[in-house]
Amino acid sequence: MIDVAIIGCGPAGMSAALTAKARNKSVVIFGNGILGNYLYKAEQIDNYLGCPKMSGENMLQTFLDHVKSSEIEVKEGMVSEIFPMGEGFTLNFSNEFISAKTVIITTGMPKVKSIPGEDRLIGKGISYCATCDGMLYKNKDVAIYIESEKEIEDVRFLSEICHKVYLFTKTERLIGLKVLELANVEIMGREKIREIQGDEAVSGVIGNTREIPVQAVFLMRESIAMDKLIKGLKITSKHIKVNKKFETNIKGVYAAGDCVGKPYQVAKATGEAQVAVLNAIAYLDK
Amino acid sequence: MIDVAIIGCGPAGMSAALTAKARNKSVVIFGNGILGNYLYKAEQIDNYLGCPKMSGENMLQTFLDHVKSSEIEVKEGMVSEIFPMGEGFTLNFSNEFISAKTVIITTGMPKVKSIPGEDRLIGKGISYCATCDGMLYKNKDVAIYIESEKEIEDVRFLSEICHKVYLFTKTERLIGLKVLELANVEIMGREKIREIQGDEAVSGVIGNTREIPVQAVFLMRESIAMDKLIKGLKITSKHIKVNKKFETNIKGVYAAGDCVGKPYQVAKATGEAQVAVLNAIAYLDK
Numbered sequence: 001m002i003d004v005a006i007i008g009c010g011p012a013g014m015s016a017a018l019t020a021k022a023r024n025k026s027v028v029i030f031g032n033g034i035l036g037n038y039l040y041k042a043e044q045i046d047n048y049l050g051c052p053k054m055s056g057e058n059m060l061q062t063f064l065d066h067v068k069s070s071e072i073e074v075k076e077g078m079v080s081e082i083f084p085m086g087e088g089f090t091l092n093f094s095n096e097f098i099s100a101k102t103v104i105i106t107t108g109m110p111k112v113k114s115i116p117g118e119d120r121l122i123g124k125g126i127s128y129c130a131t132c133d134g135m136l137y138k139n140k141d142v143a144i145y146i147e148s149e150k151e152i153e154d155v156r157f158l159s160e161i162c163h164k165v166y167l168f169t170k171t172e173r174l175i176g177l178k179v180l181e182l183a184n185v186e187i188m189g190r191e192k193i194r195e196i197q198g199d200e201a202v203s204g205v206i207g208n209t210r211e212i213p214v215q216a217v218f219l220m221r222e223s224i225a226m227d228k229l230i231k232g233l234k235i236t237s238k239h240i241k242v243n244k245k246f247e248t249n250i251k252g253v254y255a256a257g258d259c260v261g262k263p264y265q266v267a268k269a270t271g272e273a274q275v276a277v278l279n280a281i282a283y284l285d286k
Numbered sequence: 287m288i289d290v291a292i293i294g295c296g297p298a299g300m301s302a303a304l305t306a307k308a309r310n311k312s313v314v315i316f317g318n319g320i321l322g323n324y325l326y327k328a329e330q331i332d333n334y335l336g337c338p339k340m341s342g343e344n345m346l347q348t349f350l351d352h353v354k355s356s357e358i359e360v361k362e363g364m365v366s367e368i369f370p371m372g373e374g375f376t377l378n379f380s381n382e383f384i385s386a387k388t389v390i391i392t393t394g395m396p397k398v399k400s401i402p403g404e405d406r407l408i409g410k411g412i413s414y415c416a417t418c419d420g421m422l423y424k425n426k427d428v429a430i431y432i433e434s435e436k437e438i439e440d441v442r443f444l445s446e447i448c449h450k451v452y453l454f455t456k457t458e459r460l461i462g463l464k465v466l467e468l469a470n471v472e473i474m475g476r477e478k479i480r481e482i483q484g485d486e487a488v489s490g491v492i493g494n495t496r497e498i499p500v501q502a503v504f505l506m507r508e509s510i511a512m513d514k515l516i517k518g519l520k521i522t523s524k525h526i527k528v529n530k531k532f533e534t535n536i537k538g539v540y541a542a543g544d545c546v547g548k549p550y551q552v553a554k555a556t557g558e559a560q561v562a563v564l565n566a567i568a569y570l571d572k
Contacts, residue, residue, distance in 0.1 A: 011335060015553055019551070021333070022333040046304065046356060047301075047560070049297060049300055049352060049556050050352055063336055066336055066338045265564075267301050267560040268557045268561050269557070270557055271556055271557015273553075274551055278549050
């Protein structure tokens with residue numbers, strides 16, 4: 001069982017990991033690599049002490065090199081759900097289940113906006129993990145939304161078990177990939193999911209120009225809305241609610257960096273994450 | 287008038303200065319250089335993201351190089367007092383008086399312990415600035431306490447104007463310097479000032495073995511106790527009291543880093559200082 005599981009591989013997550021390591025705790029960072037970080041595209045940053053005039057890409061790479069030189073494991077991929085389990089937590093990491101004693105959420109700036117109907121229908125046909133829930137919809141019609149080529153495997157898997165798969169993508173770049181020459185996959189082109197319908201369970205999606213009856217909607221986002229990551233996590237005005245110790249309302253779960261509030265700045269994020277992890281360690285040592 | 291005056295040249299002060307500069311504000315750091323920082327002697331630090339396995343000395347030098355490459359002015363010396371003045375503040379910087387609209391205190395870990403009697407007799411014969419107050423004690427007997435060779439000049443100055451000067455030092459290293467071959471300076475050797483006496487005004491000091499009648503005591507410490515820096519600054523259990531915005535109880539005065547509380551860590555200090563200065567800038571812009 002990992003002492004400290006860190007969700008998110010931005011400056012906050014990497015800073016927390018370094019301090020956990022320095023304090024001799026087992027630590028793993030779960031994240032989608034540095035490309036997804038909004039910092040990646042920053043032309044130049046000059047207000048992070050010790051790293052003068054660096055591009056965002058260069059800074060993130062410098063940080064990642066530091067973390068790797070400290071022999072900290074970085075697992076690439078997404079944690080879609082965290083369940084309290086006994087004294088700790090179980091993380092669903094692309095359907096690999098990993099146990100951790102404490103969790104530090106450093107998922108960055110809130111980016112995910114729910115689709116109308118989504119929040120109401122979670123667990124009633126809305127899924128964030130094809131591998132976990134696909135079999136529930138064997139021979140049914142389903143919709144899937146993907147944001148990168150990584151999720152093509154999920155489309156392929158659903159096409160094998162479902163009757164029909166309607167594929168929505170974030171960018172047109174993804175349209176027309178050869179992998180999608182599957183008879184029962186319909187590529188929705190520029191259609192977006194505007195609304196998810198259903199009373200007791202998902203019954204369909206409303207696109208720009210069409211309504212499509214489906215029994216399930218798989219939302220394969222690169223990041224997951226924070227309040228869907230752990231059930232009951234308290235959010236206030238888009239940010240995770242934390243106290244001065246960076247404790248969330250769930251015991252053993254801490255949060256730091258952009259996901260807990262502005263300013264969205266590197267030093268602020270790394271500093272908060274350090275305090276968060278030191279409090280997690282104090283909690284572990286009790 | 288400077289927009290942001292930063293008191294202290296450790297990681298917090300330097301971080302605050304970078305963000306002030308990035309936000310196009312005029313900023314000056316006042317500090318005693320990096321040698322006085324307790325980080326200076328750290329053998330190795332590996333939990334400040336982006337600076338792997340650095341000695342404290344190397345890290346502080348890297349930070350200072352960054353600050354200087356950003357054309358931020360660093361004034362070496364000590365700010366002994368800060369007075370509210372109109373819309374801003376006046377800083378007593380070795381008897382040069384400098385105006386600033388806002389102040390960020392980043393003086394580091396509280397190190398200074400008052401001498402019994404000191405707090406009670408401030409302004410009644412206790413002084414932290416020989417240049418400022420020396421003339422008040424012309425032809426009187428005085429005691430002076432110094433912590434480094436830098437203050438030898440103060441001893442020389444007092445010997446010129448006072449009748450007799452009793453010299454107390456922090457370390458024996460300072461004893462017997464040739465500059466002290468002054469007829470009216472008595473070097474107190476291993477004597478320490480145990481207590482300062484006086485009712486309405488200073489009347490003497492109690493050493494280890496002797497009592498010495500004096501009319502003034504000059505305490506030339508490398509750092510000044512935080513509550514003596516600005517009158518009325520609220521301190522709680524040794525640290526400066528700040529709110530979530532790192533505002534102190536005095537409007538326009540912010541504090542961050544070790545001086546506001548534990549953990550005494552680089553990332554925590556730089557992050558807090560960034561938030562503090564951004565709030566100072568918001569205050570300036572109003």
